[in-house]
Amino acid sequence: MSDNQPVKYLDEEESSSSPCQRCKVENAILITRKEKFCQNCFIRFIRGKQRKQMQDDKYKVKYGPFIERHGQQKVLLALSGGESSVVLLDVMASLLQEQFEAHNGKQGFELIILNLDEFDLNHLNKKVGEILPLLIKRYSPANIQYKVLALNSYILDDSILDKIVLNDDFTGLSSTIIGSDKSYTLFDILELCPNKSSVEDLLTIIYNELILRTAYLEKCQTIIYGHSMTRIANEIIALTVKGRGSIIYEAISDHSKTYKDQQFQILFPLRDVLYAEIISYCKLTNMDEFILQSTIPKSKINKNLTIRDLTTRYFSQLDATGYASTASTVVKTGEKLGAPKSDSTSLVTHCQVCGVEIYQDPGNWLRNITVNKAAPIETEEEKEYLESYKASIGEPEIIDDRYKSVHICYGCIVTLGGVNSVSGFVWPLKDKNTDHFESQPYLVDSEVEKQKILDEFILTNDEDEDDDNE
Ligand SMILES: [Zn+2]
Ligand SMILES: [Zn+2]
The missing domain is CATH 3.40.50.620 (HUPs)
Incomplete structure (x- = not known):
């Protein structure tokens, strides 16, 4: 074991010449956090960490009226x-x-x-x-x-399961599988x-x-x-x-x-x-x-x-x-992180897949920063490829009025991205009968915000030139 490991074990010789810094009686067997511990003191040290986190009286032995009350x-x-x-x-x-x-x-x-x-x-x-x-x-x-x-x-x-599909525009739809x-x-x-x-x-x-x-x-x-x-x-x-x-x-x-x-x-x-x-x-x-x-x-x-x-x-x-x-x-x-701040006028909705609060429409944000449509088909060859691709994945589900819009958070969009569009994804949706997402006011995604994000991803020509000059 390397000397750099957070816990360093002492060999017999080192141990016999190193008393435990806690009890000062036993020989130390390991060093952690720059302190030498014997076996018992180390075990007590770790147990002490738990006791410090759970000091509340409710975890201690109680007598009489406290028990009756609580x-x-x-x-x-x-x-x-x-x-x-x-x-x-x-x-x-x-x-x-x-x-x-x-x-x-x-x-x-x-x-x-x-x-x-x-x-x-x-x-x-x-x-x-x-x-x-x-x-x-x-x-x-x-x-x-x-x-x-x-x-x-x-x-x-x-009966609690629904089929979920993600649209190209990052909105989600669900239909019952009953x-x-x-x-x-x-x-x-x-x-x-x-x-x-x-x-x-x-x-x-x-x-x-x-x-x-x-x-x-x-x-x-x-x-x-x-x-x-x-x-x-x-x-x-x-x-x-x-x-x-x-x-x-x-x-x-x-x-x-x-x-x-x-x-x-x-x-x-x-x-x-x-x-x-x-x-x-x-x-x-x-x-x-x-x-x-x-x-x-x-x-x-x-x-x-x-x-x-x-x-x-x-x-x-x-x-x-x-x-x-x-x-x-x-x-x-x-x-140091707290709950994200939400626009106080908007009602916070919950993701129906994982249950977390959604503070900002993730679909809106994604639509603004991504291009999610294929390039147009131009040659005969491309057309053939497209046909054989379509044949290989089967017919996608026809979206009709059996489908209802579903609230999905950014994390779940990431997780469900790439689900086969034919089989779809099946999940017990939380809180099915919620109001419509579209009607909820959201934090505004201004053009300025969008440009800021795009700027971070675009390498300017100036930078390229600098590299060439070096
Ligand atoms: Zn000790
Ligand atoms: Zn989610």
Whole structure:
């Protein structure tokens, strides 16, 4: 391991001559953040990070009237089975175990572990249903529940599905699929995606919804994610690339979220922990055997990787080359973002695919800066090509009055761009009966704005000449 890694392990000789800087008794085994730690002090250091993020009294053991007034807090932990979520489980469960022992069997909160089963989707090496009971047994006698949800449960029934088409002018239309003879599973829907990044993007929407739905049904008040600082930085960059910059502020900060009529506190208790520290914690607590891994090898070719694969690789390269602090800089910058400002006179609409607020008509903006029509057909040869192209893709759907206009945000336009126009895209639309998009006033896209954007993309002749002169 290179000296530049954020966590540096000491060899036997170094260890025997380096006392732990925390307890000053044991020999240090590793260095992180320029401090030497023994095993126990390192584990306590990471657990302390979670406790700092969740100091609120509602997570502490309560007696008498407080419980009667507020009831017991229920915490839902979203567990993917990767290192970070397994470490968060260990941190939370150890806390419960401590509370249980110190308070005669009382716990400060109830913990429910939720896993969305990715066994088939990602060809996992182990079944989470076999791992979880073993994992939870480690914290006996603390009381921890778990649930494993099939991804397909996202689609409650076919009647909520609509077929969506994107027009050349970036407007979206939808029609019901009731009456069609095909029924769709979640996997059928993902098959209709134009590429892997689109699948990844839509899965994020599905996971968020399933997690909220479960928290609602289980009457949880808090939802926690295992994201490390590195993962949060990764998320900020990936969301920017995917055209979902408007939700960064809420995707990465501790915040509250309303779902149906309930408010949920969404927390990232490991937000101050580096991914490299998570890996060390996992090893030192012997949790490695519980980690779920995909058995699909990652492609070496960039074009076969998803946006998140690429950003993940970017941050692991930064770690390896001594630039681990970049993650913290990215997170600090991301945390400064707030919700986008909307024209106060306009009603904010929601994207019917992913549910985010739309502050500005993305179609308008795209129509203004792009040329989306093919060049005119001029020669016989071009005509022949066009005919054979048309024959190969089949007849596109006739758009008639079965189709209704649908609100789609910029991020979803990016994700759905390139969907086959014949098969279309099938999705359970949110909030179907909303008012018409066209009637909503939007922030004005003035000619000046448009010219500014175009100017940024056009290389002037002057610049070319300068290059030639050099
Ligand atoms: Zn120590
Ligand atoms: Zn959307």
